[in-house]
Structures are given as C-alpha cells and as structure tokens.
Amino acid sequence: MIVMITHSLGELDVVFPIFSKLLTKEEVDIELIFTVTPIYKDFKQNDFYQFFVNRHKIKSSLYKIYKYKSFNRLSVEQGIESLKNPIFFLNNIFKSILLVPKCTLSKYYMHEYTNQLASNWVLYLFNYLFDKRIIVYQHGHSVDINKKVSKRTRYAEKVKALVFHKHTIGQWTSMGFENQHIVGYPKFYPEWRESIEDYTKNREVKNKFVLIYSRPVHPYYMDKDKYIELLVSSCRTIQLKLEGVSIIIKPHPRESSDFMQKLLDDAHVINFSISNDTTLAYSSSCMLAISFWTSAILEPLSNKVPAIEYYIEADKFREMEPCGSIYKDLGIVSVDNSHELGYFIENLEEIKKVNKKLIKEIGGFSNVQFL
DSSP: OEEEEOSOGGGHHHHHHHHHHHHHHSOOOOEEEEOOHHHHHHHHHOHHHHHHHHHHTOEEEEOOOOOTHHHHTOOHHHHHHHHTOHHHHHHHHHHHHHHHHHHHHOSEEEEETTOOHHHHHHHHHHHHHHOOEEEEEOSSOOOOOSOOOSSOOTTGGGEEEEESOGGGHHHHHHTTOOSEEEOOOGGGOHHHHHHHHHHHTTTOOOSOEEEEEOOOOBTTTBOHHHHHHHHHHHHHHHHHHSTTOEEEEEOOTTSOHHHHHHHHHHTTOOSEEEOOSOSHHHHHHOSEEEESSOGGGHHHHHTTOOEEEEOOOOTTHHHHOTTOOHHHHHTOOEESSHHHHHHHHTOHHHHHHHHHHHHHHHSSOOOOOOO
16 A cells, blocks of 8 residues: 655654554555655654554655646746756656556555645556555544535545544535545544553653643734733643643644744743654643644543643634634633633543543544455
8 A cells, every 4th residue: 555645744643543453454565655855854753653664564765756737837937947957857757657666566545635636646647547546534633523615626536535523524525525434533543542552651751741732823723912822821820720730832843942932931931841742642641731723632632631722713713714613612621711721720620521521422433444
C-alpha cells in the first residue's frame, strides 16, 4: 500500500492509529511517500513517529513530484525560467519515474481527501490504467457535525472515503464522496493507546501540570487581542487555582513560540514551558488539558484526562462556523471567560463526568475493514 503524504504531519495522526489496528488483522506492506521536504524532515526527527514505523515495519521515502499544473499554466516567461533550472525539472521527472514500480506493485493507494493533484496525479494515472483502489482520509482529527460544503472534490467518485462518524456523512456526501466507510475516531482505538503507552512508559512527566493547546492568530479563528487574553488569563487562572502546578503549552505548528514566550514574560507569568515535542506523553499524564478551539482536545479525551475548551470567538468566527464551536456542540465542556474556567479547574470531577458520556459516544466504535 502506498500512502502519499502531501498536506501535513496531521495526516499521520489519522493514518497511524488506523494502521495500528489494521496491521493486527491483516498483513499489509505500507510505504509512506512524502512529497514535501520539510514535512519529511519533521517526520524523520520525530521520536514517536520513528518508534511507530519501526514497530510496524513501515517504510518511508521522499519523492518531490513535478507539479503537473505547471504545464497547464506555462507562459513564455515561466518556460524560459524553467529552462534555467533543468536539473530541478529532470530530478522531479526522474523521481516520478521511480514511483512507477511502487505504483505497479501496490494494490491500494491512500492520500488525504482534499486531493493535492499537483502531487498525487501519478496515483490517478495508475488508477486509470490498472484499476487500482484509492482510499482517502482527513488530514487531521477534526470534528465536523452536519456540515455541508459547496465545492465538490475532483475525482471523489473514484475513491473510498474513510469517515470518522455518522455525523460527518453529510459533509463527505456534499463533497461528492459517495463510497464511504465509517472507521470511528482513530485516536480512541485501543491498539493506538497501546502503542502510545509503550512509547510513553519511560517518558511520562512526573510532576503535576496542566497542558494548554493553543492556536495561532488567524483572521477567522483567532483575533490577536483574544489570543493574548486566552493565553495570559488561562495561565494566571491555573496558577491562582492550582498553586505550585506547572504549565506546559503546546503551540500550533504555524504558531510563533518566540512571540508566545515574550507575551507571557511581559505578563509576568511564571512556572510555564513551551514544548513543540509530541504531546502524547503529556496528554496521558497531565491533570487537566485546556484547548483554544482545536481538535487537539481529542488527545486528552482519548486518554480519559479532564479536558475543557477555553475559547473566545473571533469577530469573523461565525462566518466560517455559523453554529459556533463544534466541540461545544459535541458535548465537550466549553467556557469563554476566566471566571468559568476557574470554576471547572476547581471541579475536575465535573469535567470528567461530562466527558465520560462523550467518550462513550465517539470513542466506542472502530471498523478498519475497508480494504
């Protein structure tokens, strides 16, 4: 099976849990094909990802596919510029040719659902020539409830879509995916939890701490003033209600850790650290997780750790999310001010009680019989 990684490392957080269960039931040779160099480098430097691929004998390689869309839009100026760099052109063409035997031998192909045709066109070429099977998946553990999308995905009718839950069927159908298979939320698979436990058993943080999942400033999802308010007030509230407890902040990959550090230093926040490492060990051993409207909240939930959403809606948030927070709609405890946050920090058992029902609903189903 070829799994082409074209979007982000978030794809691995979806397919790796699926593989952890799939490979206990079937013998499948899997190779990850990365098409973006920075993503591949981050993958190779990530201790947990390397632990997982070694555990399951999953191969990986980097193939920068030549972007076929460039041929469609080639102007005279672009053509001349391309000729100035023939090595780049020939290198990518050569790497595309090297994929031919891999594509020929593999019965199944996988890639994330938005279909980055500029990179994965070779999969569709072999699908057309040799009737290969293509399976698509989400590029992150997002939650989408009864959401409809106006733009249909190209070639959606040619693939099988792996869907997390029945409440997302409408969205996938609106994108043109008619052949769907519900796999459940992979982060909750017991086989995945076993892999994490094996990795974290000698890496757990012993001291009590609260884990914060932040997200960067964004025109629709996070106004700068609200970002500052959420970050500073959450840290101050934690330290007020849980004296002596440390804070670990996990920034988003596109978030500036330097800006975050300066912001908290200027606010005289103490006893905190910023970590870009995998949060698998953290989310299983923290006493509380706080999320600024991000699907990362599913990580502590899957570990049965108290998790709460703390989020002040951006001014344009409802333009993208008309119904408000999908996590609040799902049933996760959600607050938008430090007073309520402080109340739940002092009442962690109340969060656990609410989350227990939710975990049973979204974490109790798995089905990887999609091949």
